Amino acid sequence: MLFEREEKMKTIADIADLAGVSKSTVSRYLNGGSVSSATKKKLERIIIEQNYVPNTFAQSLKAKKTAMIGIIVPRLDSFAASHTMMGIDDSLRRQGYQLLIASANQEVSQEIEAIHNFARQKLAGIILMSTQITAEHLHAIKEANIPTLLVGQQHPLLPSLIHDDYEAGKMMGEYVINNGHRHIIYLGVTERDIAVGIERKRGFREALERHDCQADYLETSFRMQDAMELAQSFLSETEATVIVGATDNIALGIIKAAHQLNLRIPDDISIAGFGGYDTAEIVTPALTTVTYDYLDSGKKAGEKIVQLVEEEYCENLTIYPVQLKKRESVDII
Structure with a gap:
């Protein structure tokens, strides 16, 4: 034969057999749940050796909660939003979570729709970067019943991260x-x-x-x-x-x-x-x-949403400092 038959893609069951653990243990590990230190090291080694890539969307169809966090941004062409998302994405990856992005095109109705869509996809948490928080937002968040973090705005009923x-x-x-x-x-x-x-x-x-x-x-x-x-x-x-x-x-x-x-x-x-x-x-x-510092505050937002998802202590309000940069565009008169 000119070509060898491609090896069959590994599944969670294959990883479980190789590690000598149950499929539920592998699934729990992949979703950021609690497993013993020894089991974690064994699974990490086998997953690397087998070049296993979990199908996150397929997992979401079965799991009660996925290892995915949704973020809703007013627009994608914003320097503040893009750099904040970069920080969030970096933080979430290090904690075993993935980021899904929804752009609302500065429309409240699309923000509300995105909240409901994320709830239907069984996401673990939502980060909302909205320019305003309305009664509609609060109602949708309550209906979704998913841990939600505000970034860039604050509201007394929701955990928030803002700049000063x-x-x-x-x-x-x-x-x-x-x-x-x-x-x-x-x-x-x-x-x-x-x-x-x-x-x-x-x-x-x-x-x-x-x-x-x-x-x-x-x-x-x-x-x-x-x-x-x-x-x-x-x-x-x-x-x-x-x-x-x-x-x-x-x-x-x-x-x-x-x-x-x-x-x-x-x-x-x-x-x-x-x-x-x-x-x-x-x-x-x-x-x-x-x-x-949108990048660093994004990393902090990633830590806060995971704290909320995993039901750990999380400050209700985090205020990030700012810094004046004196440059040439302002004259002394």
């Missing part, structure tokens, strides 16, 4: 005031988003008020294009010396508008943002921003 958006806003407010700016525009987002729309702006506003200073507060979307178009409408006429965008994407939209109007940054107008996106450092001039 109030402190971020306060840091930026103090910074622009200390640099001599008194004519200020803050380009924010809808207050339906508690973290970015309310807390970040609240910290900024209160920092200014402590210095008896006010700002003009405008609203745009999270999209760079929308921020650019809005900035184009007022940049050539404003008396503001600094414009602060509620996200780096918004700030980058303002920078693009300024370039199109032949305004020099920071000589003619200073610009700052929030997030610490990669693009914020490579634009010219580099963007002053408040950085958020």
Whole structure:
């Protein structure tokens, strides 16, 4: 024969026979359950030797609970969401879990649908990265009866992991005031988003008020294009010396508008943002921003959801610190 017949794919029963244990023990090990140290080492060795790859979806049809965690994100093209997911995925893999991703395209109805879909698939847990938590969300989570972690927002009824958006806003407010700016525009987002729309702006506003200073507060979307178009409408006429965008994407939209109007940054107008996106450092001039460690907080979120799934102690609220990055886009006046 020119080709040897391919060896038959190993099953859980084959692994159990080779290890001298029951199929349920192998299944429990694969799903992150409790097995003895000796059995764990034996199964690890045999699985590697046999190049065994478990069919996770097939397991989910039989198991009461899978070793899979679902994450629901508002959109996939978000720097914050993508880097948070990278951290979560890394953390879950190290703990024996896999990640399923659902994008809601910034639609509450799709977030609710995703919660129900994850429940039907018998997922072990859900991570919800929503811009807002409504009564519909709470009802769906209660119906699903699956451990659920909020990331990026907080709610008193659900375990939550957030960044310190109030402190971020306060840091930026103090910074622009200390640099001599008194004519200020803050380009924010809808207050339906508690973290970015309310807390970040609240910290900024209160920092200014402590210095008896006010700002003009405008609203745009999270999209760079929308921020650019809005900035184009007022940049050539404003008396503001600094414009602060509620996200780096918004700030980058303002920078693009300024370039199109032949305004020099920071000589003619200073610009700052929030997030610490990669693009914020490579634009010219580099963007002053408040950085958020999305990757590390994602790893922490992975640890927290597994704690919830395995019914271990888990803090109800985790607040991640932020850091001001002073770069060239904000001038001293």
